[in-house]
Amino acid sequence: MRRIGIWMYQNGGGDLIEKKIVDRLKERGIEAVTGLNLRQAYVENGTTICNGTKMEELDLFFSYNAGEQTQYQMFLYEALDRVVPCINNFRSFALTEDKFQTAHLLRNNGVPTADFRLCHRDDSARLRQFMREWKQMVYKPTDGWGGVGLTKIDSQETLDMLMPFLNQMDLRFFYVEKFIDYDNTDYRVDIVDGEYIGCYGRKAGGSDWRTNVTSGGSVFLREPEDAVVELALKAAKVTGLEIAGVDIIYDRSKEEYIVLEVNGIPAFAIPEQEKIGLDFNDKKIDKIVDLIDRKTKK
Incomplete structure (x- = not known):
């Protein structure tokens, strides 16, 4: 056995x-x-x-x-x-735990992402240059999840207030993304073993711009376009994850879908979400069991 x-x-x-x-x-x-x-x-x-x-x-x-x-x-x-x-295999899981490494790999494999930049912690002049060019940007901890630590910077004054706090955290570098003009909703697409499993949408709550449920966002039923599914499949393949949850938004300024994040542990639908019609759990379970079965056959 x-x-x-x-x-x-x-x-x-x-x-x-x-x-x-x-x-x-x-x-x-x-x-x-x-x-x-x-x-x-x-x-x-x-x-x-x-x-x-x-x-x-x-x-x-x-x-x-x-x-x-x-x-x-x-x-x-x-x-x-x-x-x-x-x-998931550790190499891919560790990769997707790091937002910069993930975005860098995706971009170099033709997967559209938010525009991003990385600079050394002592290069505050360059960070201010980014702010002047973009007008609005988002500071992201490279290893955070659930929206924790995301900070929207919409003015030079906000950046100046944030810098002392970031310096106290003894960070080695700063990772920032250009703030995306989007409709405050996203797609969470589940992929297992290179196959599309299911999708749902998330909407930011109130005046917040983050769609994460832990940040006040809500889940709703959403059917993805073929372009969204194909983008999610490509992102999962590039990162090498056997199980992936790909967050996708529509960039209204560029008029294209972009990958926001790739998650190596996408949650199953909770009972309350199943009641509103999210019904992909059994399909996901079967596909994971198929994957385990295949990988353990001698």
């Missing part, structure tokens, strides 16, 4: 999703060990032991928990990925 490990988020219906995955894997003769939080692991002479499980003896490790990632877990995830197949 094949044996895999799972570490999956439990809130928002994640526990029910995990149970469905485990049950469907069992139907294929694949045993799943759950709750393998690498924060609780230690390594002894080449063996990573997590809650009594020797991780290197697994046929695959499925890591799917964005909210509880720590540097220690990422460190062990990287080491484990060199010995055991992981989903």
